Amino acid sequence: xxxxxxxxxxxxxxxxxxxxxxxxxxxxxxxxxxxxxxxxxxxxxxxxxxxxxxxxxxxxxxxxxxxxxxxxxxxxxxxxxxxxxxxxxxxxxxxxxxxxxxxxxxxxxxxxxxxxxxxxxxxxxxxxxxxxxxxxxxxxxxxxxxxxxxxxxxxxxxxxxxxxxxxxxxxxxxxxxxxxxxxxxxxxxxxxxxxxxxxxxxxxxxxxxxxxxxxxxxxxxxxxxxxxxxxxxxxxxxxxxxxxxxxxxxxxxxxxxxxxxxxxxxxxxxxxxxxxxxxxxxxxxxxxxxxxxxxxxxxxxxxxxxxxxxxxxxxxxxxxxxxxxxxxxxxxxxxxxxxxxxxxxxxxxxxxxxxxxxxxxxxxxxxxxxxxxxxxxxxxxxxxxxxxxxxxxxxxxxxxxxxxxxxxxxxxxxxxxxxxxxxxxxxxxxxxxxxxxxxxxxxxxxxxxxxxxxxxxxxxx
Amino acid sequence: xxxxxxxxxxxxxxxxxxxxxxxxxxxxxxxxxxxxxxxxxxxxxxxxxxxxxxxxxxxxxxxxxxxxxxxxxxxxxxxxxxxxxxxxxxxxxxxxxxxxxxxxxxxxxxxxxxxxxxxxxxxxxxxxxxxxxxxxxxxxxxxxxxxxxxxxxxxxxxxxxxxxxxxxxxxxxxxxxxxxxxxxxxxxxxxxxxxxxxxxxxxxxxxxxxxxxxxxxxxxxxxxxxxxxxxxxxxxxxxxxxxxxxxxxxxxxxxxxxxxxxxxxxxxxxxxxxxxxxxxxxxxxxxxxxxxxxxxxxxxxxxxxxxxxxxxxxxxxxxxxxxxxxxxxxxxxxxxxxxxxxxxxxxxxxxxxxxxxxxxxxxxxxxxxxxxxxxxxxxxxxxxxxxxxxxxxxxxxxxxxxxxxxxxxxxxxxxxxxxxxxxxxxxxxxxxxxxxxxxxxxxxxxxxxxxxxxxxxxxxx
Numbered sequence: 001x002x003x004x005x006x007x008x009x010x011x012x013x014x015x016x017x018x019x020x021x022x023x024x025x026x027x028x029x030x031x032x033x034x035x036x037x038x039x040x041x042x043x044x045x046x047x048x049x050x051x052x053x054x055x056x057x058x059x060x061x062x063x064x065x066x067x068x069x070x071x072x073x074x075x076x077x078x079x080x081x082x083x084x085x086x087x088x089x090x091x092x093x094x095x096x097x098x099x100x101x102x103x104x105x106x107x108x109x110x111x112x113x114x115x116x117x118x119x120x121x122x123x124x125x126x127x128x129x130x131x132x133x134x135x136x137x138x139x140x141x142x143x144x145x146x147x148x149x150x151x152x153x154x155x156x157x158x159x160x161x162x163x164x165x166x167x168x169x170x171x172x173x174x175x176x177x178x179x180x181x182x183x184x185x186x187x188x189x190x191x192x193x194x195x196x197x198x199x200x201x202x203x204x205x206x207x208x209x210x211x212x213x214x215x216x217x218x219x220x221x222x223x224x225x226x227x228x229x230x231x232x233x234x235x236x237x238x239x240x241x242x243x244x245x246x247x248x249x250x251x252x253x254x255x256x257x258x259x260x261x262x263x264x265x266x267x268x269x270x271x272x273x274x275x276x277x278x279x280x281x282x283x284x285x286x287x288x289x290x291x292x293x294x295x296x297x298x299x300x301x302x303x304x305x306x307x308x309x310x311x312x313x314x315x316x317x318x319x320x321x322x323x324x325x326x327x328x329x330x331x332x333x334x335x336x337x338x339x340x341x342x343x344x345x346x347x348x349x350x351x352x353x354x355x356x357x358x359x360x361x362x363x364x365x366x367x368x369x370x371x372x373x374x375x376x377x378x379x380x381x382x383x384x385x386x387x388x389x390x391x392x393x394x395x396x397x398x399x400x401x402x403x404x405x406x407x408x409x410x411x412x413x414x415x416x417x418x419x420x421x422x423x424x425x426x427x428x429x430x431x432x433x434x435x436x437x438x439x440x441x442x443x444x445x446x447x448x449x450x451x452x453x454x455x456x457x458x459x460x461x
Numbered sequence: 462x463x464x465x466x467x468x469x470x471x472x473x474x475x476x477x478x479x480x481x482x483x484x485x486x487x488x489x490x491x492x493x494x495x496x497x498x499x500x501x502x503x504x505x506x507x508x509x510x511x512x513x514x515x516x517x518x519x520x521x522x523x524x525x526x527x528x529x530x531x532x533x534x535x536x537x538x539x540x541x542x543x544x545x546x547x548x549x550x551x552x553x554x555x556x557x558x559x560x561x562x563x564x565x566x567x568x569x570x571x572x573x574x575x576x577x578x579x580x581x582x583x584x585x586x587x588x589x590x591x592x593x594x595x596x597x598x599x600x601x602x603x604x605x606x607x608x609x610x611x612x613x614x615x616x617x618x619x620x621x622x623x624x625x626x627x628x629x630x631x632x633x634x635x636x637x638x639x640x641x642x643x644x645x646x647x648x649x650x651x652x653x654x655x656x657x658x659x660x661x662x663x664x665x666x667x668x669x670x671x672x673x674x675x676x677x678x679x680x681x682x683x684x685x686x687x688x689x690x691x692x693x694x695x696x697x698x699x700x701x702x703x704x705x706x707x708x709x710x711x712x713x714x715x716x717x718x719x720x721x722x723x724x725x726x727x728x729x730x731x732x733x734x735x736x737x738x739x740x741x742x743x744x745x746x747x748x749x750x751x752x753x754x755x756x757x758x759x760x761x762x763x764x765x766x767x768x769x770x771x772x773x774x775x776x777x778x779x780x781x782x783x784x785x786x787x788x789x790x791x792x793x794x795x796x797x798x799x800x801x802x803x804x805x806x807x808x809x810x811x812x813x814x815x816x817x818x819x820x821x822x823x824x825x826x827x828x829x830x831x832x833x834x835x836x837x838x839x840x841x842x843x844x845x846x847x848x849x850x851x852x853x854x855x856x857x858x859x860x861x862x863x864x865x866x867x868x869x870x871x872x873x874x875x876x877x878x879x880x881x882x883x884x885x886x887x888x889x890x891x892x893x894x895x896x897x898x899x900x901x902x903x904x905x906x907x908x909x910x911x912x913x914x915x916x917x918x919x920x921x922x
Contacts, residue, residue, distance in 0.1 A: 032780030094782055097679075162780050189684075203683070207781050216745030218558075218896040222664070222866025223650075225796050226766035227757045228741065229750040232791075233704060233769055240701030243694060280689065284677030285821045289690040296688045305687035308694055309784050310775035315792065319493030319623050320668050320829050321555055322794050323770050323895055330693075331776065333783050335686050360746045368781050405683025434784050435679040 002145060003457040009140040010449050017136045017449065018110065018119065018442070020050065024090070024128050025108035025121045031066055031091035032162040040066040040158045043090045050135065051154050054142055058154070061174070063166035066091060066158030070177065073138070073154075075147040082459055083151040085180035087409060087421070088131025088187065089160035092123035093434045100436035110442070115430075117442035125431035129440035130186040130448065131156065133426060137452030149460035153180055157409070160187075163207065163369035164408060171416040182382050182459060183413050186452075188425030190444070191272060191401050192279070196390035196451065198383060199423035200376040201301055201402035202410055204336035206345055207368035210235070210353060211329035214361050218314075219324040229360050232313040232328040238356045239330060242306050247291040249306045249334075251352050257339030259375075261302050269297050272399060282430060301402025304373075305335045335373075335406060342370035371408035376420050382459060386422050389458035393451045426451065463606060464918040470601040471910050478597045478910065479571065479580065479903070481511065485551070485589050486569035486582045492527055492552035493623040501527040501619045504551045511596065512615050515603055519615070522635070524627035527552060527619030531638065534599070534615075536608040543920055544612040546641035548870060548882070549592025549648065550621035553584035554895045561897035571903070576891075578903035586892035590901035591647040591909065592617065594887060598913035610921035614641055618870070621648075624668065624830035625869060632877040643843050643920060644874050647913075649886030651905070652733060652862050653740070657851035657912065659844060660884035661837040662762055662863035663871055665797035667806055668829035671696070671814060672790035675822050679775075680785040690821050692789040693774040699817045700791060703767050708752040710767045710795075712813050718800030720836075722763050730758050733860060743891060762863025765834075766796045796834075796867060803831035832869035837881050843920060847883050850919035854912045887912065 010017075029043035030036040041060075044067045048058045051071040058071030069090070075081060095105040103109060108121025119129060141148050155178060159166055171178060191197045214231040215224070244250050261269075276296035280286055290299035299305075313328025315321035332349075336342055346367065353363055378384075378400055390398035403423070413421045426448035432438045471478075490504035491497040502521075505528045509519045512532040519532030530551070536542060556566040564570060569582025580590060602609050616639060620627055632639060652658045675692040676685070705711050722730075737757035741747055751760035760766075774789025776782035793810075797803055807828060814824055839845075839861055851859035864884070874882045887909035893899045 032782065033778065094776070094778060094780075096776070096778065100679075161782075205783075207783070209781075214746065217893065218561075219744055220866070220894040220896070221766070221768045221770065221794060222796065222864070223761070223890070223894065224744065225768045225794075225865060226751040226760040226764055227737070227749045228744060228746055229748070230768055232772050233700065236697045236769065236772070237701035237704075239694065239697035240699070276688070283680055283685065283689060285675065285689055287690070287819065287821050288688045289819070289821070290687040299687040300684070303687055305682070307682045307686045307691055307783070307785055308697065308775065309682060309782060310777045310786075311693050311697070311772055311789065312777040314769065314771035315555070315557070316771045316773040316790075317493075317555060317557065318495065319555075320670075320792055320794070321493065321622075321770060321895065322666075322668070322768070324768055325771075328772065329777075331781055333682060333686075333781070335683065358748065358750070360748050360750070403683070404686060405681070429684070432678065433681040433684065434782065435681070 002149065003453060005144045006141050006453045007450055009144050010136065010453060013140060014446055018445065021119065021129055021132045021445070022108045024132065025123055026106055028106045029091050029158065030094050031159050033094055037066065040091055044069050044158055047090055047156050054138055056154060061170070063170060065166045068158070068170055069154065069156040071154040073148055073152040075151065078151050081150050082182055083153070083180040084182045084184060084459060085153040085155055085178060086134050087155045087183065087185045088134065089127045089157045090131065091158045091161050092126065092128070093161050095122050097436065102437055118439040119442060119445060120437065120439045122438050124438055124440035125427045126433045126438065127160065127187045129445055130425055130427065133445060133448035134184070134186055134452045136449045137456060141453065141456060149456055153178065167409060168412055171412055175416060179417055180419065183417065183419045183421035185407065185410060185421045185423045186425050187407055188403055188423050189427035189429065191399060192275065193428040193430065195396040196394045196398040197401045198387055198398060199403040200378055200400045202374045202407050203304070203404055204340065204342060204371045204373040205406035205408065206334040206336060206342040206370050208332050208346065208349060209329060209366035209368065210332060211327055211364040212361055213327045213364065215324065215326050218326050221322040221324045224324050228324055229358055230324050231361060232325060234358060234361050235313065235328040235330060238353055239308055241356070247289060249304065251345065252348050254304070254345055254348065257341060258304055259338035261298060268400065279429065300404035302337055304337050304340055307333050309333050335404065337373040338375070340373060342372060346370060371406060372411060374411045380420060383422060385458045386424065386455050389454035390424065390451055393447055393454050424451070424455070463610065464914060466605045467602050467914045468911055470605050471598065471914060474601060475907055479906065482580065482590055482593045482906065483569050485593065486584055487567055489567045490552050490619065491555050492620050494555055498527065501552055505530050505619055508551055508617050515599055517615060522631070524631060526627045529619070529631055530615065530617040532615040534609055534613040536612065539612050542611050543643055544614070544641040545643045545645060545920060546614040546616055546639060547595050548616045548644065548646045549595065550588045550618045551592065552619040552622050553587065553589070554622050556583050558897065563898055579900040580903060580906060581898065581900045583899050585899055585901035586888045587894045587899065588621065588648045590906055591886055591888065594906060594909035595645070595647055595913045597910045598917060602914065602917060610917055614639065628870060629873055632873055636877060640878055641880065644878065644880045644882035646868065646871060646882050646884045647886050648868055649864055649884050650888035650890065652860060653736065654889040654891065656857040657855045657859040658862045659848055659859060660864040661839055661861045663835045663868050664765070664865055665801065665803060665832045665834040666867035666869065667795040667797060667803040667831050669793050669807065669810060670790060670827035670829065671793060672788055672825040673822055674788045674825065676785065676787050679787050682783040682785045685785050689785055690819055691785050692822060693786060695819060695822050696774065696789040696791060699814055700769055702817070708750060710765065712806065713809050715765065715806060715809065718802060719765055720799035722759060729861065733862070740890065761865035763798055765798050765801055768794050770794055796865065798834040799836070801834060803833060807831060832867060833872060835872045841881060844883060846919045847885065847916050850915035851885065851912055854908055854915050885916070
């Protein structure tokens with residue numbers, strides 16, 4: 001039994017593991033804001049050092065954006081051992097609105113809460129804390145046994161929160177180095193904060209910035225109000241029309257390629273007894289806002305959406321300014337499923353917006369990420385092995401579930417490396433991902449690390 | 462003939478007059494932003510000093526907001542002379558978006574342009590430059606004749622750009638001191654940048670901040686998108702519905718009290734040959750955006766409007782953040798005419814917004830300024846005297862016109878002091894009021910000053 005002493009070591013070393021994570025969390029590696037580029041570089045260097053301390057040969061690979069970190073550990077006599085690639089991302093979301101944080105987002109702290117100890121800080125859950133669960137499991141294994149039970153490739157990205165522009169070219173160029181038998185990704189959550197899961201459905205993503213331009217300068221609404229077109233009015237009308245009264249998205253042909261949910265998947269999901277009332281109540285809501293004829297779980301896991309992520313125009317400071325602004329802009333994103341074609345939807349969206357423009361207005365589009373949804377096959381035996389390994393660590397048996405988020409890398413691994421990745425994560429619903437006061441439960445970190453030891457043990461057999 | 466030497470003195474002293482104005486423009490007296498409160502105070506002090514140099518007894522009166530400046534000049538043997546009160550405001554609009562200014566807004570400069578010399582800087586036209594035309598006319602008169610031809614009361618406000626919260630109480634409390642025979646206000650423009658005018662119609666104003674609140678925190682759209690209501694979506698739907706396809710405002714009972722345009726006024730306005738194509742082309746537009754059945758001049762002068770002056774929600778920085786924000790807010794203003802009741806409309810707006818809210822959303826209103834429109838009687842002989850005086854200075858005869866803007870003080874003077882004010886101003890349509898790169902033509906300043914000499918001369922008879 002090689003697992004038990006590793007678990008014991010993980011328990012004994014927890015305090016040090018947390019301190020290593022806090023170090024990484026102190027680096028403000030916000031990838032979407034160019035002002036933080038150097039910090040992304042520093043985070044990559046930190047990871048190179050850390051996995052080298054496990055005996056990896058590691059390197060920081062430059063890209064046009066933020067660097068990739070790749071490291072390999074090849075145990076002695078490892079020819080017959082399975083080769084596992086582990087993926088995580090070291091970049092984090094911006095922190096605004098900064099005034100809603102109770103503490104400095106980059107001065108992470110252990111904190112006691114009504115629900116137990118948490119690690120508080122930007123990136124604690126998404127994804128530095130999750131990424132380090134795997135690293136710490138490897139460290140414990142190495143410490144106890146002197147070498148790991150599998151060949152391991154660590155692959156850390158620094159652009160996940162900004163659309164991963166360098167990822168596909170990097171995977172293509174380094175396909176040989178990144179090819180492996182099994183791919184593990186740690187960037188997901190426990191189902192309802194307690195059931196361990198393997199995510200087998202991901203939504204795709206289409207992101208678009210739209211700027212409506214009217215007059216060629218800001219105008220005084222006293223002089224021009226009533227006779228000059230107001231771009232905020234135009235943009236509001238467009239955005240306000242993107243959903244009909246039943247919650248459906250109105251962009252033409254948007255639902256092309258959206259599959260019906262297979263009966264067996266539907267049955268599995270029913271068994272999960274998803275409590276949407278609690279899920280919504282936790283964020284101050286009560287009524288599901290999506291398409292009326294679908295269940296809340298379907299709204300999140302198997303139905304596409306359209307969300308307005310940001311809007312800005314005119315005067316938004318203190319007090320009032322009766323300006324009639326020259327332009328107004330928005331950031332809109334669509335979560336996609338099944339065979340929805342992000343590029344066809346983008347084209348349809350552009351046409352939809354142009355059709356609604358009054359004669360005097362122009363529109364400027366800034367295309368961002370476009371990726372398809374993904375439904376993964378769970379036929380490979382590693383899926384069942386991993387499911388059982390997780391079930392051994394947690395009170396509930398692990399489940400195959402869907403995920404409302406988009407992890408485009410999952411599809412890229414499948415397409416480019418040819419391996420269907422196994423998505424396991426330990427975040428909780430109240431982790432405040434992308435929000436102020438992000439946290440990661442100490443339990444997530446501790447049992448997450450132990451979970452990976454179970455998984456390594458199971459996959460090594 | 463006492464006028465000619467005054468006009469000659471104005472011409473000879475123009476350079477010094479401009480330099481005095483530049484001094485005043487250097488004080489960043491933005492009234493709406495509390496950070497600039499001290500500068501409002503400094504501007505008030507500057508004005509006290511300046512009118513004292515004309516022989517006025519002047520004082521700065523504190524208010525709950527920014528101070529008022531009141532100064533009196535009583536020429537010797539003035540019992541039979543008319544008493545004129547002159548109003549202007551020394552506060553200015555905010556300068557954002559600052560990046561669109563070609564120069565520091567508070568480092569004013571004389572600049573040569575294709576249309577002649579201009580004084581460039583925040584407040585140059587609105588209203589410091591205009592205010593100083595009257596002060597400089599008085600200065601020239603005093604220099605030439607040793608005393609003024611009328612009793613003069615200067616009354617300068619510092620809160621016009623932020624809704625004049627202290628004005629009505631101040632007028633009430635100091636009614637005796639501010640009572641006069643004639644009231645002059647300089648805060649308007651030449652018609653089509655060339656015809657001198659007396660404004661006899663002003664639109665009222667209703668300003669409202671609206672914040673829609675959905676989830677109690679910002680959410681990750683991957684986790685909650687599709688099932689949680691998005692406040693930007695709700696706010697967009699509300700704002701996008703405020704105008705129907707014909708350009709009419711949809712708030713119930715909004716048009717109650719909007720009068721038809723009398724035939725004689727309509728005939729006068731037709732004679733002005735307003736070129737709306739040029740008016741719109743100057744700001745990059747071509748199609749009047751208001752109610753389809755009204756002429757562009759009516760849209761600006763005699764019809765009410767609804768404008769969205771600002772909107773903000775979610776992530777608006779560089780790059781993208783797939784946040785589902787907790788709240789979204791907007792600043793909306795309505796220009797009102799005739800007997801429209803701003804308080805009834807506010808009530809109707811609140812109900813309209815609440816009716817459109819989904820169950821899970823709340824709304825927070827922040828009520829700002831509310832004032833009625835004003836139609837002034839021109840029966841008092843001073844109106845015709847002033848009109849003829851202006852006609853003597855400018856190539857075109859002066860006209861009685863409407864104004865799309867709101868100058869609530871005009872109504873307050875009428876209601877509280879009991880005198881219908883005469884609104885004369887020399888701004889031009891391209892002055893970029895409330896916008897980046899505000900300017901005041903040197904011609905406006907020079908001929909404006911001369912105009913007041915004509916008016917003083919006419920009213921003194």
